[in-house]
Amino acid sequence: MATKVFVFDGREGKAQADAMKEGPDISRLSALIGDPARANMLSALMAGKALTAGELAYEAGVSAATASGHLRQMAEAGLIEGVSQGRHRYFRLADEHVQRALEALMSLAAQKGHLRSRTGPRDPALRAARVCYDHLAGAQAVEIYEVLTARGLFAASSQGIALSTPGRAFFAQAGFDVAAMERARRPTCRACLDWSERRYHLAGSLGAALLQRVLDEGWAIRAPDSRVVTFREGGQGALAALLQLG
Amino acid sequence: MATKVFVFDGREGKAQADAMKEGPDISRLSALIGDPARANMLSALMAGKALTAGELAYEAGVSAATASGHLRQMAEAGLIEGVSQGRHRYFRLADEHVQRALEALMSLAAQKGHLRSRTGPRDPALRAARVCYDHLAGAQAVEIYEVLTARGLFAASSQGIALSTPGRAFFAQAGFDVAAMERARRPTCRACLDWSERRYHLAGSLGAALLQRVLDEGWAIRAPDSRVVTFREGGQGALAALLQLG
DNA sequence: GGGATGTTTCGGTGGCGACCAAAGTGTTTG
DNA sequence: CAAACACTTTGGTCGCCACCGAAACATCCC
Known part of the structure; x- marks a missing residue:
């Protein structure tokens, strides 16, 4: 046991992992997209139209309170932008970088057979x-x-x-x-x-x-x-x- | 209260959300990528070289046991492929679709200021x-x-x-x-x-x-x-x- | 064969985060 | 001004999943 390469006690391990990262922090954004409720909201926003918080809550199938929390997180991370208009708050994808990344993920998911149903809109x-x-x-x-x-x-x-x-x-x-x-x-x-x-x-x-x-x-x-x-x-x-x- | 548009009781909401999904299931893959340990592994694999399970565990900063579980999940989802060679098991990204999606995510993360450090490899x-x-x-x-x-x-x-x-x-x-x-x-x-x-x-x-x-x-x-x-x-x-x- | 190394499975623990209800803030309508 | 509406904040519960140690395979080397 003299030559144990690295020790984990739950803290050192984390620190080391942090020090090791060099590229962009791909995991933060992916974790955000990875939640089903948020993913549904983003998918709905892919259409390009701005939607209200209530509509997005409905799309995601969660309560307004939960949706609000999700929207705040995504806005802070720069995935979406919200503008208040009267008593509504409209959200849209932040920019086309987000759109492109989501497209790539959707394309990958479809190609991997991870699709939930048919390709693209049914209408x-x-x-x-x-x-x-x-x-x-x-x-x-x-x-x-x-x-x-x-x-x-x-x-x-x-x-x-x-x-x-x-x-x-x-x-x-x-x-x-x-x-x-x-x-x-x-x-x-x-x-x-x-x-x-x-x-x-x-x-x-x-x-x-x-x-x-x-x-x-x-x-x-x-x-x-x-x-x-x-x-x-x-x-x-x-x-x-x-x-x-x- | 006669015209309440939709009702949530925690169960109808879920069922409704499932029925609503039409696009590819973007959340499954994103959730996989969203875990820091798995994201580190994928980032390491972005170089294009196949790495052993042990190397990936080290890259991710987790124990071999934990890494093994992560690798199994990603392989099942089609993100990576593993080939056994002697007592090693080499993993690589499954195909270039995966590579492209990861690229898009890295690009987005970098553009959003979500980068952990400098851009690209330091060497x-x-x-x-x-x-x-x-x-x-x-x-x-x-x-x-x-x-x-x-x-x-x-x-x-x-x-x-x-x-x-x-x-x-x-x-x-x-x-x-x-x-x-x-x-x-x-x-x-x-x-x-x-x-x-x-x-x-x-x-x-x-x-x-x-x-x-x-x-x-x-x-x-x-x-x-x-x-x-x-x-x-x-x-x-x-x-x-x-x-x-x- | 035995011992070292690499990987996986199993069992159990702990923590993070999604979730909702209820209360709070701001806006529109009557 | 009060009431309805849209959204956010707060507090607390619960479930899932990452995590590890230990043990079981598997493979290579001597």
Whole structure:
């Protein structure tokens, strides 16, 4: 017993483990996400809409008191942000980093067979076209992204993807202020993994601008209490014409 | 009180929450990752090397008995895989999906200020060049990726990035069997977020082939007990010449 | 064979945290 | 102003899980 490598008495062990950590503290955030009630809240927030504390309590299946505690913890950890509005308090995911990490976890869980049920939203309208944060998602959005990609409008960049030279010209000609977008800090283009389709769609400031255009032009309207995007008669065609699809 | 929206009695709430889940069960895996001991083990495995149960127990700062239990749980959940070799049992991350999810969590934790200490590995040699799974990582790898990207060798694809037409020609001419890679199921190119640099480097079968070439040609050697890659005299230049850098 | 080393199983202990009810704070409505 | 509503805080209970020691396998080395 002379050469025992390390001793545990419940205290030294902990201290050593602490000293050993060098990377980011992955466990704190994961433990937060790991509670079923909190995970349900986060999943509900993945839709991109802000929800009240009461709605989140309902989603999680816990009492308002318990939910409040959970929300405080997640807000302190930087996973979510809450803004008070009257007697309600609205919560949303803090930023897209959180969204991306949750996406990765959901994708992993699905791939590992740890899924609780079917993939993605069951509502056909949701699968077809919906809002993801501030851009368009769903089968249509995936299709659009793939067609544009096949046309060579996006190039790989050190940050992910970016507009290629023809892409820059194309979107400028389509009426987007590409130059302003590329000056801003936010990435112009980002490939965002689609929740229901498991393929990519367009995000970033260009993706947001595209959704804005669709709504501004009245080609589609956003349902007030869901993230469904409903195209009006001719809206699809107008969007296809703008992007010169097929 | 006629229109009370929902009732909690502690049992209906739970049942309701279960029925409500539709997405993947994100909480199970997150709870596993959320324990500090398990998170330390996973962080240690992020280097890509297989480690024995004892080594992982030491990394986590827990007894061998406790570690064994943790490892069993993570293996059952599909996070890690263990192979017995003699009286040792070697564990590694199950696949690159796990790696990607952990990367996303580490990135998020770092960005949220939840880091326990400095970013990435402290060892300068590790920061410069190391192995990430089966490809090259570190400052050099990031630099290489950015130069190649700036030359337009990669294009955005529906799967992430892919070889552009000039890229395909370039690598074929450099002696890589590009056609075979693109026939295989594994993505030829993938942008992998670099642990220490926080920027992308090249992964996928092309990234693996590149590392293989570097090792085969004797331009660099892989240290036996770490993931450091040490370039020999002239190795850097030979690699730069192959890729026509600078 | 025997002894050292590595890993797992078993039994029992302890502590952390999720949970709710009830009371407290702030906001809207009548 | 009072009453209803939305949320948060407090106090206390309970269950789960990480943890260890000891013992049981398993494997290698001499």
